[in-house]
Every structure is written in structure tokens, then in C-alpha cells.
Amino acid sequence: MRTLFADKCAGCHGDRMQGGRAGSLLDDTWMYGGSDDKVLESIREGRADAGMPSFKASLSDVEARGLLLLIRTNATQAKGRPATLATPVMDGVVKTAKQTFRIETLTEAVETPWGLAFLPDGRLLITERPGRLRILDKGKLSEPVAGIPAVWTRQDGGLFDVEVHPKYAQNGWIYLAYAEPRETNRSMTTIIRGRIKDNRWVDQEYIYRAPDELFTQINFHYGLRFIFDREGHLFYSLGDHGKPESAQDLSQPTGKIHRVNDDGTIPKDNPFVSRAAALGSIWSYGHRNPEGFSFAPNGTLWATEHGPSGGDEVNIIQKGRNYGWPVISWGLMDSGLPTETTAKPGMEQPVAHWEPSPGIAPVLFYNGSKYPAWKGNVLLGFMGHEELRRLTVNGTRVGKQEVLFKGLGRVRDFVLGPDGLLYAALANPGPQLSSTTQGRVVRLVPVQ
Template sequence: MKTLSLIALPIALVACTNSEDAQATDAASEERAALADISPVDRMPFEKTEIAVFDEPWAMTFLPDGRMLVTEKAGKLLLVDNSGSKTEIANVPDVAYGGQGGFGDVILAPDFASSGTIYLSWAEAGDDNTRGAVVGMAKLDLGSENLALEDLKVIWTQTPKVTGRGHYSHRMVFSPDGKYLFIGSGERQKFDPSQDMASNMGKIVRLYPDGSIPEDNPFVDQEGALPDIWSLGHRNILGIAYDSEGRLWNTEMGPRDGDELNLVQRGSNYGYPIVSEGVHYDGKDIPNHDTRPEFDAPDVAWVPTIAPAGLVFYSGDLFPAWKGSAFIGGLASEAIIRVSFDGEEAREAERFSMGARIRELEQGPNGAMWVLEDGEGGRLLRLTPPE
């Protein structure tokens, strides 16, 4: 059973259900007191080291040798070493740059060590001023003197392409066994596609690594439904990751407030735009999840907004107290948010003010946390325990 938490910096407020009583109120008071003891204004449990500076960085992933790949939204893919030295990789796809669109995510194939295959997402132009996200796979030979992508092949397309330049989402993750590729597909600020089974916008999709459709996807046999859909009722999915127990989670931006952390379940409907813990930007109300129990409520909802971006689960030894926690990059909140878990129940545990919009986080090979700031002049930071 999900626990819905409404978070207001720096205190977590646990929303009571229809069975609200004094016991629930006491529990909420205890949680507020506990979080007050770990307010980010009281301590910063890491040191920040600036490694490199980028122009609108969006994603990063570590290579087996400890170097990393970083995307810049305008259309660059860069190989970066631990000293911050950058080498541009050639033959990247043309991207529809503008608004929230451009180059997106980059991840390694599960068999990268032998295949050299990477996966990329980007915004692609269509006819009549339309655009949509696509995902492609390509070979990257790190032993080549001139680094370039080879054999780039598009394996998934956001359907249909629409006008506008927002909410592409296009975050990616492989299942722990490497058998399936999951892609977050935003609703492109069009609302209704999130519930339209003839569109894969506002959905999380599930593919085989070559882009083909698994026969056990939940809507394969449903008439009028696209077979790649795994879950629906999403808005703008900017974080997707597996925890150590093999559970898939996502973060997504709410409309105005109501940002969400969701445990992603096969065939589940998360309700947008019919329900949300936020409201429309024009102030028009949206019913909350508790008014429509047929929809899955978020495990955590943030009011006011944190504007969540990248999501990672920490498993390293450098910060032992963080093991098993999720970390979310905050854009508008200019923070890193740590979420702790008790089984499938989640709550915000700490929030670290970073003084800049945080686009992406990754755990490095030795357990350090690596952070990408958003926008022009966005820095790559390495977080390590204080000496």
C-alpha cells in the first residue's frame, strides 16, 4: 500500500487518508521532528570538486574505464576523463534543439564491454513544425584515433510527433538482467495523450534492446493500444532507475507542484491529467489521487515543487549511510533530494541546497557522487566525504 507524502522544504508532511486520526497526526509530527534534525542548513556531508564546465549538459554515464560520456543539449556528445579533459565524438545525430528539446540521455548497452554499443535519445524534427523524441543505438570504438559513432540506428519513436518543444522526457534504463530497455516518454504538454492508448506519449515503454516489442508487454493484445506501452498516466518523466531490489522507479514533474516519485508497475495508470497532487498553471484545480482510487498514487508527491530531474540509487561504500537511498536532482529547487525507503514506502530524508539547478546525478566507480548542473556553464561536480 502506498504512502502519499506531501513535501514542503525542509519538513515532510504526511497526508492522512479518510481514516485520519490522532495516531496519524502524531506520526506526522514525529517525522517532522526527525527531518528537522537533518535540515540541510545544519550540515553538508560532502565536499564539492569542480571537474569540468559544459554548455547545457543533460546526461552522463560512466564507461568501464572510469571515463564518462556527457551529452550537451544543442547536439554534442563528449568523452570526459577524471581531470575534466573533453573530446568531442563525431557522427552524432541532428537534433531539434530548442525549448526543452535537443540531445537527451546516453546509456551503455549491458554488453558494452564486448559490443561497444551505446543508446542515445534526442528530439527529432518532423513535418509541419512537429517534433518528437527518438532513441537510437550505435557503436562507439574507444580504441579509435578519431572517436565517432558508427552504425547509428533509430529503434524507437515517440508517436505521434506534435508541435511544441516541451516534455520529451526520453530518459532510459535497462532492467538489471539486461533483457529490457525502458524509456520515459513525456506527454509533450498535450495532456490527453497520457490516457490515449493509441499514443506512446505520457507513458513508460518497454522494449527489447534491439527495439522490438516483448510479447508479454501488458497491452500487446489490447485493440487500439500501442504494444510498447508498459505504464501510462505520466506527465514529464525526467528520472528513471532501478533500486537494489529490482524495482523500477521514476520521477516526473507535476503541473504546478505535485511532482512525483512513483514505483512503476506493469500496466499501471498513474492518472495524469485526470488526477494530480498539483494544479494547472492557470490555477484551475485538478482532483487529487485520493478522489480516484483506480489510479496509482505517487509514493511521494512534492508540494511545493522540487522540479525533479535525474534519479539514481546509491549503492557505494564511500557514503555508507546513503546505501539504498535514492537521489533526485532538483531544478527549480536547486537542490539534491535524498529519499529513504522502508520496503516500498518512501519519504524525503534530506535536502542539500546546491545553489544551482541540478540536471543529472550518477554514482561513480569508487562510490563518489557525480552531479551535472543545468544550463549554460553547467558544472560537473564530484561529491566526496569531507576530510
């Protein structure tokens, strides 16, 4: 795409799109309209009166859409972090359209916090990606729980989500996922459960462990978010682990959302149990790297996933359905081109998608009473764009979006506490996308 821009556009719009003989494509002022359709129209049809040639004959639709995505991505990069980020409102009061709240820091002594889960007694489990599990108890952070398996920590590897069994009071089970290391620098996502006794991990059992040939030297797209449904099934996500085509292959676990019983066995009513050569644990497929789950009040499962360059998605996950990756996507593929088409029969469309990629991870259907004006809304956490967003939804349609806060760090996870308040895991942005950095756990305390 960059070469295409250099060949066909840079002569007039400047090699970094900043403007030359013709105007800047980055400044967010549009003579002919800034919607996707209008920008595509400018490129295809040209703007003869202004001296913008038509590229209808010399660019395919896919190339035109690729240039649009490139313009969007460059515009966001050019904007950088807005000036307001210099003075974060951490521990200050934030006024938003419908709710004022105070962001209260509970701990800053965590490194790249990844997953949060409350025990029924109000203690909060926190995973740190470098491989530690800690417990926050009335403001006091425990020493790391001893006896957790060693984790692979290169790039995106590490300790991932933590979840508490819905019947924890009876059985004490806690679920953890991590990048398991193997010889020759290989790793793969593994799921275990165990109990914590005297701050020590005991009674460990494997819930999911891939065959050795699936351990690879690729250190990204591990997935792994958890959620339990009301019947006690465990859903977990596995990213494509750097093998996009595996997301369409039902004999491969990567690029899927899985559903298992609490002990890792396969429920009889899973969609592919009776199909030969398909993995029975698969619930849905065609996913790139899902990292957020939430159930809507009507019981439907919503999931987020990271797109390639652009095309981050929110999907409603239905049994046995195909969510398209890597055949359809709204983003730019590694090749620099978009996919041939963004929609195909037999492949689900996201309910919402974002270009360029904000890095969507957590999603939460809010149905509580502590922030009454947000009831029925969806909250989304962005990592790259460091935002907490509120979306109004009507059934499966996404309406207005509001940024609740921005620039306080990468929003990796959030959960509702037993007190009904929203708790979030934030991490400072690092020099690289995957850097391990200092993080914090905060809660949003409503202010009248």
C-alpha cells in the same frame, strides 16, 4: 485561481497576498497552523474570532485546494533564492547530517549537461542539450563526438539521455535520445544506438522513431530518461509532449514509460502486447513528464515526474498500471484549477509529492559503501529549486528528507562512478526556465 483570489481574498490579504487589513499569507508564520489541512480549515471554516470569514458555502473543495496551492506557490516565489546562495560552496567542503563531502568540479566546459553514463573503462559520456556528446577521460574533455544527428533545440528540445549497453564490452552499443527536427518547426523524441570509433558516431540504428503525425510544434515534455534492467530491457520515458489526454490513451506513445528489448523490439511479457489498439512497448501510463529512473535493491523501478504547478511526484512503476495524469494530480492544472479529485480507483498514488514544484529530475537508490550513512536512502535532484536531497525510505514509505546542498545549479542527472562516487550534472539557472546555460559535472568526494 488568481481571479478567485482577487475577488474573494485580496480585499483583506492584499492583492499579492502580502497582507493588508489581514495578515500576509507568504511569510510562513501561521496563527492557525501551516499544514495543508490547517490552512484548508482556515479557508473553509473561517477563523471567526479573528475576523476571517468562512468560505464553506461559496467555495468548492477544489477551489479551496486551488487557493492553497496558489498560496504555496506565491510563498516560494516571494522567498526567492536564499541569501546563502550568494556564496556557493563549489569545490568547498559541505557538512551534512551524516556525511561530510567535498564538491569537486571535473569540468565547467559543458552547456546544459543532460545525461551522464560511464563506460566500463571509467570514461564518462556527457550529453549537452544543444546537441553535443563528449567524453570526459581522466579530467580531459573530448571534442564533440562527430556524426551525431542534428537536434531540435528550441525550448526543452535537444540531445537528452545517454546510456551504455549492459554488455558494452561485447557489443559497444551506446544509446542516445534527442528531439528530432522535421519541416514546419516540428519535432519528436527519437532514440538511436550506435558505436563510437575514433570520436565518431558510427553504425547507427533506430530504436524508437515515431510516425510523422506525432511530430508537433510543441517544444516541451519530451521525456526522455533511460534505464536498463538486469535482463537487458531498456526502459524509456516519453512525456505527454503537451497533449495531457494522450497519457491515458494506450494507442499513443506519449505520457508513458516504455520497455523494449535492446534492439527496440517488444518483449513478449509486456502488459499490453495482446490488446488491440494498444502499443506493445507501453509498460505504464498516465505520466506527465518523467525524467528520472532508478532500481531499488529489491528490483522495483522508481521514477520521478514533473507535475503541472505543484504535484511533482516519485512513483513506484508497476507493470501495466495507470499513474493518473491528467485525471488526478496534486498540482494546479493549466486551467488554474486543481483536478476534481487527487485519488481515483485504478490509478496509482505517488509515494511522495511536492507542492510547489521543485522540478524533480534524477533519482538514485544509494546502496554503495562510499557514503555509508546514506546506504538504503534515495537521492533526488531538483532543477528549479537547485537541490540535492536525501530521503530515507522504508519499503514504499518515504520518511525524513535532508537537503545535502542547494543553489549550485539545476541538478539534471546523476550516476554512480566505477569508483563508487556520486557524479552530478549541474547547470546554472538561466533567465528563462528552458535557457541553455553553462553547466558543470561534479563529484562528491567523502571527507572524514
